[in-house]
Structure formats: C-alpha cells, structure tokens
Amino acid sequence: MRPGRARKTARSRMRLRDRGTPAARKKETRTERRDAILDAALAEFAAQGFAATRLDDIARRAAVAKGTLYLYFRDKESLFKELVRSRLSPLVGAIRTAAARDLSVRALVELILNVFLTEIYGTSRKDIIRLIISEGPRFPELAEFYHREVIARVLPLLRRRLRQAVKSGELRQDALVRFPQLLVAPALVAILWSALFGRFSPLDARAFLRAHLEVLFPESARP
Amino acid sequence: MRPGRARKTARSRMRLRDRGTPAARKKETRTERRDAILDAALAEFAAQGFAATRLDDIARRAAVAKGTLYLYFRDKESLFKELVRSRLSPLVGAIRTAAARDLSVRALVELILNVFLTEIYGTSRKDIIRLIISEGPRFPELAEFYHREVIARVLPLLRRRLRQAVKSGELRQDALVRFPQLLVAPALVAILWSALFGRFSPLDARAFLRAHLEVLFPESARP
Amino acid sequence: MRPGRARKTARSRMRLRDRGTPAARKKETRTERRDAILDAALAEFAAQGFAATRLDDIARRAAVAKGTLYLYFRDKESLFKELVRSRLSPLVGAIRTAAARDLSVRALVELILNVFLTEIYGTSRKDIIRLIISEGPRFPELAEFYHREVIARVLPLLRRRLRQAVKSGELRQDALVRFPQLLVAPALVAILWSALFGRFSPLDARAFLRAHLEVLFPESARP
Amino acid sequence: MRPGRARKTARSRMRLRDRGTPAARKKETRTERRDAILDAALAEFAAQGFAATRLDDIARRAAVAKGTLYLYFRDKESLFKELVRSRLSPLVGAIRTAAARDLSVRALVELILNVFLTEIYGTSRKDIIRLIISEGPRFPELAEFYHREVIARVLPLLRRRLRQAVKSGELRQDALVRFPQLLVAPALVAILWSALFGRFSPLDARAFLRAHLEVLFPESARP
DNA sequence: AATGAATGAGCCTTCATTCAT
DNA sequence: TATGAATGAAGGCTCATTCAT
Numbered sequence: 001m002r003p004g005r006a007r008k009t010a011r012s013r014m015r016l017r018d019r020g021t022p023a024a025r026k027k028e029t030r031t032e033r034r035d036a037i038l039d040a041a042l043a044e045f046a047a048q049g050f051a052a053t054r055l056d057d058i059a060r061r062a063a064v065a066k067g068t069l070y071l072y073f074r075d076k077e078s079l080f081k082e083l084v085r086s087r088l089s090p091l092v093g094a095i096r097t098a099a100a101r102d103l104s105v106r107a108l109v110e111l112i113l114n115v116f117l118t119e120i121y122g123t124s125r126k127d128i129i130r131l132i133i134s135e136g137p138r139f140p141e142l143a144e145f146y147h148r149e150v151i152a153r154v155l156p157l158l159r160r161r162l163r164q165a166v167k168s169g170e171l172r173q174d175a176l177v178r179f180p181q182l183l184v185a186p187a188l189v190a191i192l193w194s195a196l197f198g199r200f201s202p203l204d205a206r207a208f209l210r211a212h213l214e215v216l217f218p219e220s221a222r223p
Numbered sequence: 224m225r226p227g228r229a230r231k232t233a234r235s236r237m238r239l240r241d242r243g244t245p246a247a248r249k250k251e252t253r254t255e256r257r258d259a260i261l262d263a264a265l266a267e268f269a270a271q272g273f274a275a276t277r278l279d280d281i282a283r284r285a286a287v288a289k290g291t292l293y294l295y296f297r298d299k300e301s302l303f304k305e306l307v308r309s310r311l312s313p314l315v316g317a318i319r320t321a322a323a324r325d326l327s328v329r330a331l332v333e334l335i336l337n338v339f340l341t342e343i344y345g346t347s348r349k350d351i352i353r354l355i356i357s358e359g360p361r362f363p364e365l366a367e368f369y370h371r372e373v374i375a376r377v378l379p380l381l382r383r384r385l386r387q388a389v390k391s392g393e394l395r396q397d398a399l400v401r402f403p404q405l406l407v408a409p410a411l412v413a414i415l416w417s418a419l420f421g422r423f424s425p426l427d428a429r430a431f432l433r434a435h436l437e438v439l440f441p442e443s444a445r446p
Numbered sequence: 447m448r449p450g451r452a453r454k455t456a457r458s459r460m461r462l463r464d465r466g467t468p469a470a471r472k473k474e475t476r477t478e479r480r481d482a483i484l485d486a487a488l489a490e491f492a493a494q495g496f497a498a499t500r501l502d503d504i505a506r507r508a509a510v511a512k513g514t515l516y517l518y519f520r521d522k523e524s525l526f527k528e529l530v531r532s533r534l535s536p537l538v539g540a541i542r543t544a545a546a547r548d549l550s551v552r553a554l555v556e557l558i559l560n561v562f563l564t565e566i567y568g569t570s571r572k573d574i575i576r577l578i579i580s581e582g583p584r585f586p587e588l589a590e591f592y593h594r595e596v597i598a599r600v601l602p603l604l605r606r607r608l609r610q611a612v613k614s615g616e617l618r619q620d621a622l623v624r625f626p627q628l629l630v631a632p633a634l635v636a637i638l639w640s641a642l643f644g645r646f647s648p649l650d651a652r653a654f655l656r657a658h659l660e661v662l663f664p665e666s667a668r669p
Numbered sequence: 670m671r672p673g674r675a676r677k678t679a680r681s682r683m684r685l686r687d688r689g690t691p692a693a694r695k696k697e698t699r700t701e702r703r704d705a706i707l708d709a710a711l712a713e714f715a716a717q718g719f720a721a722t723r724l725d726d727i728a729r730r731a732a733v734a735k736g737t738l739y740l741y742f743r744d745k746e747s748l749f750k751e752l753v754r755s756r757l758s759p760l761v762g763a764i765r766t767a768a769a770r771d772l773s774v775r776a777l778v779e780l781i782l783n784v785f786l787t788e789i790y791g792t793s794r795k796d797i798i799r800l801i802i803s804e805g806p807r808f809p810e811l812a813e814f815y816h817r818e819v820i821a822r823v824l825p826l827l828r829r830r831l832r833q834a835v836k837s838g839e840l841r842q843d844a845l846v847r848f849p850q851l852l853v854a855p856a857l858v859a860i861l862w863s864a865l866f867g868r869f870s871p872l873d874a875r876a877f878l879r880a881h882l883e884v885l886f887p888e889s890a891r892p
Numbered sequence: 893a894a895t896g897a898a899t900g901a902g903c904c905t906t907c908a909t910t911c912a913t
Numbered sequence: 914t915a916t917g918a919a920t921g922a923a924g925g926c927t928c929a930t931t932c933a934t
Contacts, residue, residue, distance in 0.1 A: 030893090047360070048361065049272070049274060049357070049358070049360075049361060050272075050274075051272060051273075051274030051275045052274045052361065054927085054928065054929085055928075055929065055930085056928075056929095059896095064894080064895090065894060065895040065896055066895080066896065066929090066930090067894065067895055067896060067897095067930090067931080067932085068893080068894055068895070068896095070929095070930075070931080071893065071894070075929075075930075076929065076930090130360075132419070133356060133357070133415055133419070134272070134356070134357035134358075135272070135357075136418070136419040137269075137270070137272075137353075137418050137419065138270075138271060138272060138275065140422070143419040143420060144423065146419070147419070147420050147423070147424060151420070172441060173437055173438070173441060175434035175435075175437040175438050176434075176438065178430070178434055179430075179431050179434045179435075181409070181412055181416065181426075181431070182409055182431075182434060182435055182438055185408040185409045185411070185412040186404070186405055186408045188408070188411070188412055188415070189404055189408040189411055189412075192356055192411070193404065195359070195360055196355070196356070196359040196360070196366040196369070196370070197366060197370050197374070199363070200367065200370070201370060201374075203404075207401070207402075208402050208404070208405075211398035211399075211401055211402045211405060212398075212402075212405055214396055214398040215396070215398050215399065215405055215438070215439065216438065218395060218396060218441070253918090277902090277903065277904090278903080278904065278905090279903080279904095287919080287920090288919060288920045288921060289904090289905090289920085289921070290905085290906080290907085290919070290920055290921065290922095291918080291919055291920070292905095293904095293905070293906080294918065294919075298904080298905075299903095299904070299905095476897090492806075493806070494807060495718070495719075495720060495803070495804070495806075495807060496720075497718060497719075497720030497721045498720045498807065500923085500924065500925085501924075501925065501926085502924075502925095510898080510899090511898060511899045511900055512899085512900070512925090512926085513898070513899055513900065513901095513926085513927080513928085514897080514898055514899070515926095516925095516926070516927080517897065517898075521925075521926075522925070522926090576806075578865070579802060579803065579861055579865070580718070580802070580803035580804075581718070581803075582864070582865040583716070583718075583799075583864055583865070584717065584718060584721065586868070589865040589866060590869065592865070593865070593866050593869070593870060597866070618887060619883055619884070619887060621880035621881075621883040621884050622880075622884065624876070624880055625876075625877050625880045625881075627855070627858055627862070627872075627877070628855055628877075628880060628881055628884055631854040631855045631857070631858040632850070632851055632854045634854070634857070634858055634861070635850055635854040635857055635858075638802055638857070639850065641805070641806050642801070642802070642805040642806065642812040642815070642816070643812060643813075643816050643820070645809070646813065646816070647816060649850075653847070653848075654848050654850070654851075657844035657845070657847055657848045657851060658844070658848075658851055660842055660844040661842070661844050661845065661851055661884070661885065662884065664841060664842060664887070699914095723906085723907065723908085724907075724908065724909090725907075725908095728917095733915080733916090734915060734916040734917055735908090735909090735916080735917065736909090736910080736911085736915070736916055736917060736918095737914080737915055737916070737917095739908095739909075739910080740914065740915070744908075744909075745908065745909090
C-alpha cells in the first residue's frame with residue numbers, strides 16, 4: 001500500500017476501505033464482470049463481425065456502461081483478441097486429453113469428432129472458430145495464436161499416432177499422416193455450413209461427421 | 224426539304240458515324256472500367272473485409288475518382304454484392320461441364336478437384352469464396368445466392384452420379400451420397416488454411432487434395 | 447445480511463445522494479445545452495436556410511462538437527423540425543390570452559398587433575415564421591403543424607369575435623369575418639419586408655401596423 | 670470569319686458551315702432552348718428551393734444534357750438569378766400600364782389586384798415571388814433587384830395616385846399614402862397561403878382579394 | 893470502479909463543375 | 914454546340930475513445 005496515495009483525500013481513503021476488506025470477493029466480481037463482457041462481445045462479434053460491432057452494443061448486452069469496457073480492455077481490438085484467446089485455450093486441453101487415451105485410430109478420431117460436436121459445434125465456441133476464419137486475415141497475430149495454441153498442438157499429436165498406425169498396419173496408407181487436416185476438414189465445414197446455410201438448408205452435423213468416419217474407415221462401416 | 228432539317232439529318236448521321244467507333248470503344252471502356260473497379264474491390268475486400276474497406280482505397284486502386292464508383296454501383300453494398308455475383312457465376316459452368324463428362328467416379332472427383340485448383344485456388348476467385356464465408360452471415364442474400372447458384376447446382380449433380388456408382392458397385396458405401404460435401408470439404412480448408420496460416424505454414428494444396436483422393440479411393444491409391 | 451450486498455446498498459445510496467445535486471444540475475445543463483443548440487440552429491437556419499446550413503456551423507455557434515448534436519437530435523431534419531415546434535408553441539398562448547380579453551374589436555386587433563410586435567417581430571421568433579414560409583413547401587408536416595397549432599387556433603377565435611361584432615353593429619361588413627387573414631397579412635409583410643429590404647429600405651413596422659389599423663377602422667382614426 | 674480557325678480542320682469547317690447559314694434560326698433556337706432551361710429551372714427551384722435543386726433535375730426536365738446548362742449559364746447561381754430576373758421584368762410593365770390608366774382609386778386597386786390574379790397568382794410567376802421571399806435573404810442582389818425593378822417602380826406610382834386622391838377628398842386618410850404596401854399585402858399572403866396550406870385548407874384568392882377591397886373601400890362595398 | 897456525455901476523426905455519399913469527344 | 918462521364922470537394926452521420934463526476 002502506497003501511503004502517499006492512501007492519505008491523499010477523504011475520497012481515496014474511502015475507496016481504499018471499500019476495496020480493502022472483501023478483496024477476494026471483489027476480485028471474483030471483477031472476473032465475473034470481465035467474463036460477462038467477453039460473453040457479450042462474443043455474441044456481438046459473432047453476429048456482426050469485428051468491424052461492424054459497436055462497443056455500445058457490447059456494453060448494453062453486458063449491462064455495463066460503455067466507459068466500463070475500457071476499465072477491462074485497452075481498446076476494441078484488445079477486447080477482440082482477448083476474447084478469442086480466452087475462449088480458445090480451454091479447447092486444446094480437451095482435445096489433447098482425448099488424444100492421449102489409448103485407443104484405436106478409429107476410436108480416437110471418433111472421440112475427437114465427438115468432443116468437437118459437444119464442446120465446439122454445440123457451444124458458442126464454434127463462433128470463435130468462425131471469427132478466427134473471418135477476421136484472421138486482418139488479425140495475423142490471432143491466426144498465429146490459433147495456429148500455435150491449437151493447430152500446432154493437435155496436428156502433431158494426431159500425426160504421431162497416425163504414423164504409428166501406418167507402421168503397425170492399422171492404417172494402409174499415409175495420406176492422413178501427411179495431411180491430418182483431412183480428419184477435421186468436415187468439422188470446419190459443418191460450422192461454416194450451419195452459419196451460412198443453416199437457416200434454409202440445415203445440416204445434421206452428427207450424421208455428417210459419422211459419414212466422414214465411414215469414408216475414413218470403410219472396412220468398419222456400419223458395425 | 225428544308226436545309227435546316229437536311230443538315231440536321233446529315234449531322235445526326237455523322238454523329239452516329241462519328242460515335243460509332245468511339246461508342247463501341249466507350250462501351251468497351253465502360254465495361255473495362257467496371258471490371259477494373261470490381262477487381263480493385265475484390266483485392267481490397269479480400270484484404271480488409273467489407274466493413275473495413277474504404278471506398279477511397281478501391282477508387283485509388285482502380286485509378287478512378289471516388290465519385291466514379293457511384294456511376295457504376297449504387298453504393299458500397301451493391302458493389303460488394305455485384306462483385307460476388309459477377310465473379311461467382313462463371314464458376315458453376317466450369318464445374319458442371321466437368322461433371323457432365325462420362326468418367327469413373329474417381330476420375331470425376333479428380334477432375335473437379337483439378338478444376339478447383341486451377342479455377343479457384345489458383346485465382347482470385349478463392350478470395351470470393353473466403354468473402355462469402357466471412358461476410359455471408361451479414362449478407363444473407365449472398366449466402367443464399369451462393370447456395371442457390373453454386374451449391375444447389377453442383378451437389379445434386381454429384382449426388383446423382385454417386386448414387387449411380389453405389390448401385391453399380393463402383394462405390395461400396397453411400398456416405399458420400401448422403402453428404403457429397405465431404406468431397407469438397409478439403410478444398411475449402413485449403414483456401415482457409417492458406418489465407419490464415421499460409422505465411423508461416425504453407426500448405427501444398429495439390430498434394431493435400433491428392434491425399435484426399437487417396438483417402439476417398441484407397442484401393443486405387445498410387446496406381 | 448451479506449456484507450457485500452450491504453456495502454452495495456450503501457454504495458448505491460451514496461451514489462444516489464452523490465448524484466442528487468449534480469443530477470439536477472446535469473439535467474438543467476442538459477436542457478440548457480439543448481436550448482443553446484436550438485438557438486444556434488435558429489440563427490444559422492435563419493441566415494442560410496435549411497439546406498445551406500452546415501451542422502458544423504451550428505455546432506461551432508453552440509460551442510459543442512458536431513457529434514454532440516446527435517446526442518440531442520436524431521438528424522438535421524429533426525433538429526430543424528423540433529426547432530420550429532419548440533419555438534412556435536409558446537406563441538399561441540400569448541395570442542389566445544390576448545384574444546380572450548373583453549375588448550372592442552379595434553382594441554383587440556390593436557392588442558394582437560402589439561403582441562405581434564413585441565413577441566414576434568421584435569424577437570428571433572420572426573425568423574421562425576420566415577423559416578416556415580421558406581421551408582414549408584419542403585416540410586409539409588411543418589406547414590401543417592403551423593396551421594394546426596397556430597393558424598387553426600387563432601383564426602377561428604378572431605372570426606367568432608368578428609362575427610359577434612358584425613351582429614352587434616360594431617362592424618359594418620363581414621369581409622373580415624370571412625377572411626380574418628386580412629387582419630394579419632400586414633404583419634407577415636412586415637417580417638418579409640424587413641428580411642428582404644430592411645438593409646436599404648427600412649420599414650417602421652409599428653407605424654406600418656398603425657396605418658393598417660387606420661385602414662381597418664377608419665372612423666376611429668386619429669382620435 | 671477568322672480564317673485561322675475556319676481552315677483548321679475538316680470538323681471546324683463543317684461546324685462553321687452548319688452554323689453559318691441559318692444564323693437567325695439558330696439564334697432563335699438558342700433562345701428557345703435557353704427558355705426551356707429557365708422554365709425547367711423555375712419548376713424545380715419552386716418545388717425544391719435553390720439549394721435542394723440539382724442541376725441534373727433541371728437538365729432532365731429541360732431535356733438537355735447537364736453540360737449544356739453551362740453553355741447558357743455560368744453556374745447554378747447565375748441560372749437562378751437570371752431566372753428570377755427574366756421572369757420578373759415583364760411584370761412591371763403590366764402593372765405600370767394598368768396604373769397609368771385614368772381611373773378612380775378603387776377601380777385602380779381593383780384592376781391591379783385583377784392583374785395580380787391573372788398574371789401572377791394564376792401563373793408560374795407566383796413561384797418567382799415565392800422564390801424571392803424564400804431565397805432573398807441568401808441572394809441580397811436578388812432582393813435588391815426585385816426592390817429596384819418592381820417595388821420601387823410600383824409603390825411610388827401608387828403613392829402618387831393615392832396622395833392625389835387624398836387631396837381631392839377621394840380618400841379620407843393618408844395611411845395608404847404612407848404605406849401603399851398595405852394594398853398588396855393580401856396578395857402576397859394569398860401566394861404564401863396557397864403554397865403552404867393550399868393542400869388541406871384552400872383559399873379562394875379572388876374572394877379573398879375582393880374582401881380586401883371591401884375593407885379598403887367600405888362605402889362602396891357590394892355595389 | 894463505474895458512468896455516460898462529449899468529442900472529433902473518419903467515411904460514405906452527393907452534386908456542382910469540368911472536359912474529352 | 915452538345916454531351917454525359919468523370920472528378921473531388923464538401924457535408925451528414927457514426928462510433929471508438931476520453932474524461933469529469
């Protein structure tokens with residue numbers, strides 16, 4: 001505590017007192033509010049895109065004043081980037097955990113696609129993915145961040161497992177080893193399809209990904 | 224015959240003659256200029272997105288005055304939509320022509336992916352695709368247009384051919400019949416990958432799509 | 447009671463108290479500022495007309511930023527209309543009050559013309575009248591508003607009183623009953639004359655209206 | 670004929686020949702076209718006001734190209750001023766002719782009001798008057814021009830005749846001598862009323878001016 | 893910390909004016 | 914003379930950011 005500031009005026013003394021006691025709670029509240037803002041931001045950015053979203057709307061949706069946003073984020077761009085970062089990080093964990101389990105390749109891919117359905121496609125996180133795709137070219141750091149934090153952590157893991165499977169004869173070809181992206185391409189397409197055409201031409205994502213599995217592992221189709 | 228009129232007629236004949244060539248030239252120039260604007264618009268929209276693109280930039284890139292844009296397009300939104308429309312339409316033809324040929328399913332898919340590589344991925348049309356993905360949610364008509372003009376014309380064609388192949392035993396499963404989107408998902412991913420990560424993690428799209436083919440048709444891999 | 451809530455309540459009570467006075471002041475300031483803008487707008491619109499007035503000029507004259515105008519008025523047109531409306535409404539009251547008094551017709555007309563001189567001709571309200579005349583054709587609602595709020599409230603009042611005067615023999619003819627506009631026509635002309643020719647050919651409005659009275663009531667001229 | 674120019678090119682030779690022969694006709698045509706432009710301009714200016722009128726609209730209405738306007742008028746402002754000037758000048762003649770006749774004051778005023786009804790109120794010239802009223806403050810030369818060419822030529826004439834009438838006992842008071850504007854005030858009001866309220870509250874201008882006459886000359890009412 | 897009124901830079905759009913044909 | 918495409922300055926309006934309370 002810096003005595004100079006603490007003693008300066010009655011107002012600041014009171015401020016300090018207010019803040020002093022329930023430090024933990026306060027901090028929690030602060031985190032909660034920050035989170036409310038991020039949630040509101042995600043909803044708005046997902047609906048309007050970065051440029052077309054007004055901070056006014058985010059503030060209104062988060063039920064805070066416009067100025068308050070600046071107490072939590074430096075500016076619009078920071079808000080956007082921190083939104084993507086904060087919502088993306090938990091993802092990797094889930095997938096890596098899934099991948100770490102000792103399963104057949106087919107079961108592993110099936111598990112991953114299920115995690116995708118539950119944790120991404122079925123939640124607002126799919127909007128994060130969409131935002132990265134849409135705004136990535138204008139926020140190269142974001143694209144890099146996504147690549148570093150998600151892609152670069154998941155693809156090698158997959159690749160390693162697939163290479164192993166090729167060696168052991170579990171897989172007959174190395175196409176997937178060279179391009180494990182092929183495994184998740186349909187997942188991305190599911191997100192994009194539902195955002196673009198979902199209104200008038202819905203896609204059953206679960207069935208879509210199951211069909212993808214059948215193509216990947218034809219011998220075991222319809223067990 | 225009154226000389227006044229006679230002269231008038233002569234004049235207008237002359238005018239017509241005079242104008243004849245310039246008119247053609249003018250008209251050509253007009254189309255050319257319109258096209259130059261559309262090209263400039265594509266470059267800017269692709270780089271900045273719809274909202275962040277300034278008409279000033281488009282005008283400068285097209286080497287016309289800002290006001291000139293409004294001689295060719297009603298407003299920014301019209302410019303954007305007409306851009307997407309005009310650059311998209313020729314595509315369908317190419318793909319449908321490819322699809323009409325009498326080929327094995329594998330050869331057909333290979334042809335389509337090659338057309339994609341040459342006509343989309345290798346050209347600025349890939350930016351159109353990206354724009355539709357990015358801005359589609361804010362321009363539902365565009366998404367619908369894309370679906371109606373491209374998706375709805377290509378997928379059924381594929382589906383029909385695939386169903387036939389299933390019946391004839393050429394294909395063993397009907398997953399692709401139910402979701403022909405699986406055939407093109409990697410093509411989309413190639414576009415997105417190169418836009419997002421191309422700078423620091425290039426993707427060999429041709430090899431990528433060849434690997435996709437191998438996965439789709441494992442028996443005929445590496446002939 | 448949870449201290450957190452207690453404090454919260456204390457805080458909000460404090461907030462309310464804190465704000466109490468400033469709120470009132472703020473609100474006053476808000477009205478004042480709105481009025482300053484309207485005053486500035488009247489000056490500019492009167493000098494340049496609606497279309498030629500720039501919001502920049504109004505803002506500068508009101509000593510606010512351009513954007514501030516939009517905190518108080520939706521757009522230029524709204525500003526203009528609310529200006530006319532707000533400055534017009536108090537007028538009717540004055541005239542109707544005058545008209546309600548129990549006076550001879552001559553005294554009544556004299557009173558009205560005096561009210562006109564003091565409350566309109568001598569103030570910036572004459573510019574409102576001019577604006578209605580100038581811009582009315584392009585803002586039909588304004589013309590209707592003026593007719594409904596002013597004309598339709600004053601003329602019938604006059605007409606009734608005049609009809610009474612005809613019946614009682616106080617007036618010898620019913621021309622004014624049919625067209626009470628004749629009573630105020632010179633008042634309008636005084637406004638227009640001074641705006642158009644005042645610089646080089648001033649009109650003594652008081653004497654002008656006195657002369658008008660003499661024409662209306664010849665028998666009592668020069669008592 | 671300046672040989673240098675004449676011999677320069679085939680085109681200019683032809684141009685000269687074209688122009689050469691029917692000089693008179695050409696000139697007439699030129700005047701006609703100029704007039705068509707002025708008519709179109711009056712219609713548009715009357716409907717939209719000076720600032721809100723686009724030269725495009727005038728050109729379209731006059732069935733000429735936009736650039737052509739600049740062959741006849743230096744710029745928008747010149748066009749407007751010349752419009753007012755050209756359409757105003759013939760007026761004075763009519764009124765002065767009327768005023769020159771040897772009539773009783775009442776008959777003279779009646780004649781003038783009739784001329785007004787026929788030559789102004791019943792024609793597009795009333796729009797000229799309205800334009801002067803509306804735009805005069807922004808075009809001081811126009812106001813001056815109007816004052817000099819119309820007001821200053823008509824009022825003194827009236828004043829002289831009225832003074833004479835006062836002397837001869839034909840008129841009992843000198844109010845009108847001091848303010849002959851009172852004679853024409855209702856005429857102005859008729860124009861403004863019809864422009865502002867005519868749609869929903871029509872004014873019978875003829876009856877209105879007749880009533881005005883009755884007020885001015887009560888003894889001779891309803892002959 | 894929180895508020896929201898105020899700011900002013902920035903961008904879309906219009907339109908008077910020019911000029912090549 | 915006549916055209917109308919092209920120009921670019923100007924102005925209405927928005928919205929990220931600031932700041933007094």
